[in-house]
Each structure stands twice: as structure tokens, then as C-alpha cells.
Amino acid sequence: MIQIDHVSKHYGAFQVLTDCSTTVAKGEVVVVCGPSGSGKSTLIKTVNGLEPIQGGRIIVDGVTVNDPKTNLSKLRSRVGMVFQHFELFPHLSIIENLMLAQLHVLGRGKDEAHDKGMRLLERVGLKAHASKAPGQLSGGQQQRVAIARALCMDPVVMLFDEPTSALDPEMVGEVLDVMTELATEGMTMMCVTHEMGFARRVADRVIFMDAGRIVEDRPKADFFDHPNSERAQQFLARIL
Ligand code: ADP
Ligand code: MG
DSSP, rough: EEEEEEEEETTTEEEEEEEEEEEEEEOOOOEEESTTTSHHHHHHHHHHHHHHHOOEEEEETTTTTOOOTHHHHHHHHHEEEEEEOOOOTTTTTTTHHHHHHHTTTOOOOOOHHHHHHHHHHTTTOOOTTTTTTGSSSOOHHHHHHHHHHHHTTTTEEEEEEEEETTTTTTHHHHHHHHHHHHHHHEEEEEEEEHHHHHHHHHHEEEOOOOOOOOEEEEEEHHHOOOOOSHHEEEEEEHHH
């Protein structure tokens, strides 16, 4: 579903990604971890073309992301992305937030968009909050809304960039539960997270990045039990 092939990227003279290659199969869940500044966010943003690359290629569901002829907004409508900060529109209600891109990007009718939004709110346990403003919800609830909003677009892939890092600790679990359920239902997912409990339970593979390189890319059991690299050993020793 995702093919990342010898990808390199630099900001001026600064090399942020060096020769990164990996693939994510349909239905696979891959967790990306590594120290701050190692290029995790940049890598995940290259997958939906939010960050251009200078070397290599990226193919998502058969579409070459870095081909200048590719329609990036069409691609992005099929690749759900959830960030650390939920970025809901504060002046719109929750259900309006869920309807917006369905109406304007997918061209769905109002009733269809509304029904779809309500179904997904129900799925993340927030149907009763549909007409509230984002500010009336807790951080954990807002992040669940952000996930539901991404799912409204019927994505073929979901990308997560530290979706629980900005949350109070008591709200982390409810967001991870929604992500776990998605994974169980067979969604293809690439998740930047330091929640190693989630990685152990849900991931098929773990990618460890350091200084812009993919240092390890292995089945989770191998990664946790026998990290190859010294950097990954140090990283795990610090966060576990
Ligand atoms: P991570 O998500 O692993 O913390 P990032 O992908 O955000 O890492 O960043 C990787 C490196 O690229 C960092 O050193 C960061 O400072 C640098 N970087 C990120 N965005 C930019 C930018 N727009 N211009 C210059 N350097 C950047
Ligand atoms: Mg980051």
C-alpha cells in the first residue's frame, strides 16, 4: 500500500532524510519511533506529499506521490493524517468539522456527509457531542474527533504523527483504543508514536529512525527483544 524507495530529502545543506526505504502492506500497522529530530515527522509527511523529496520515490496505492503529474489533493483525500494537535475548526461544530471536506473535497451531498459523520462519531464514542464546539471537548475527545474526521474520507491509509503526545496522560488510553480498533479492523497504518505498549500490542513492524536514516525495520518482537543497533538499545532503555 505504501512503498518508500530510497528517499532522500534536505533543507538547504541539512540532510533530513537519507536513503530511507520501507514498505507497508495492506492492513499492516507500522510504528515509527526514534529520538527527537531523527526525521519521523518528515518521513510520514512525505507519504502524502506534504513534504517534497529530492531523491527516491514514494508510491501510495499505486500512485507515485513525487510525480509532478500526480494530483496531490486527490491523493491526500485518500490518505488520512492525524497530527499531535487536532486542528479542528474552532468556529464549527463537531459534525460540521466532519462534514466539511466530504462536501468540498469529495463533493458528497449534505445528507450523506451528515450520516457518514454521525456514523463515525458513533464509532469513536462521541455521537452525543455532535453539535458541540471543539472547545467544549477534552483533548482526548478532540483527537478522537480528528480521527473520525479523517475516516470520513474513506482513506486507504492512515498516518499518525504522535497523536497522543500533547494529551494529558489520562486521555492517552482512549485515543490509543480508537487506533487499536482501527488496526484490528484491518486499516493500513503508519504511526509515529512513543507509546511502546501500543507498539507491542498492535504493530506488525517497528521502524527506528536516527539522524534521518531508518536504522531498524523489523517485526515488533525482534525489535523489542533484540534491537540490533546500539542507538535503538539506548532509546528503548530510556523509554521503557
Ligand atoms: P522528528 O519528527 O523525528 O522529531 P522532524 O522530521 O520533525 O523530526 O525533523 C527532522 C530534522 O529536520 C530536525 O533536525 C529538524 O530541525 C529539521 N527540520 C524539520 N523541518 C524543517 C524545516 N522546515 N527547515 C529546516 N529544517 C527542518
Ligand atoms: Mg516529529
